[in-house]
Amino acid sequence: MPMGHDAPLTKEMILDAAEQVLRRFGPEKTSVVDIAKALQVSHGTVYRHFPSKAALREAVTERWLVGCISAPLEKIVSEGKGSATERLRLWLDTLRKSKRDYFTRDTEMFAMYAAETQESVETVKAHVNHLIQQIATIVEQGIQSNEFKPGQPEVIAKAIFMATSRFHHPAHANQWLAEDEEETFQAVWELLLRGLV
């Protein structure tokens, strides 16, 4: 979608174009000039909004993490349907399903996110903290209703997130399609639940 030079250029418009171009060319081959071309502006104009290609990549990944991963999970936490156990299981299943779906269907974006995770960029760290906070809310509700044993919700939430890394950290993506994946997750889930309930 090229646009005229005189249209007001917002960060959101740059991210839309960047996402499209990054998907088409891949993170390595995409340059800021390519993104500027898609917007029909000079690369200087893009640089006024984002200081580097790395910053652009990070912003595109962040928008994706928030919109496609965190937001649907946040809904599960805030709607508060069912028991804390049911909510925690739905939360983990939803996280796993969306990661798996993006891994198989949105390869370019997933590869970019996997690379940013490996480089441990700030936005990914913030995303992880945000997810742990969501689990902590579920755990706290479970403790308050006496469904879960007493404990520090944030410490337990971090433990749950870390103990399930194998099922949502992008470095393990290849293993998610294994035949016995559900069975493996079920074994971990049951062990964790025995510690919680």
Place this chain on the structure above:
Amino acid sequence: MPMGHDAPLTKEMILDAAEQVLRRFGPEKTSVVDIAKALQVSHGTVYRHFPSKAALREAVTERWLVGCISAPLEKIVSEGKGSATERLRLWLDTLRKSKRDYFTRDTEMFAMYAAETQESVETVKAHVNHLIQQIATIVEQGIQSNEFKPGQPEVIAKAIFMATSRFHHPAHANQWLAEDEEETFQAVWELLLRGLV
């Protein structure tokens, strides 16, 4: 250590040379010819023992996994000192420590092992099953002595191994040097223990 053409060439000698050459040149740049040269034999002689460079790499990794990772852990299981909880903790700490040490001090070998893990070669799968079997022995002893809750030792062992992936799977190596790593592991350990004891 070049050797004469007439010395009997054993698999072990080829693996010794292969390990040295792989360490020096790295897995990508090493060829079977390089390994044959180090042994002062023709590459055909090496091929008679190992059908491909991949088979050689796999055999070197396997020998390393057994000798440097599994064997010290096996000792903890067979000596049977302390409670099952203490033994399980020592087993996990030993696994984590050896992985971390090799990651920081034996970079070439660790990189080769990480690559073989990513490609999910048979020897790495067998290694993982062997480690899970070791945990299962500890869990079974813990159940029999009424220290652990009843359950299926092999399923619980697999769950413990998977739930601690973040702390021993090579894809997470960069995270092992984080300042709060011990604290993160402690949180997971306490949650798992609440499920076991």
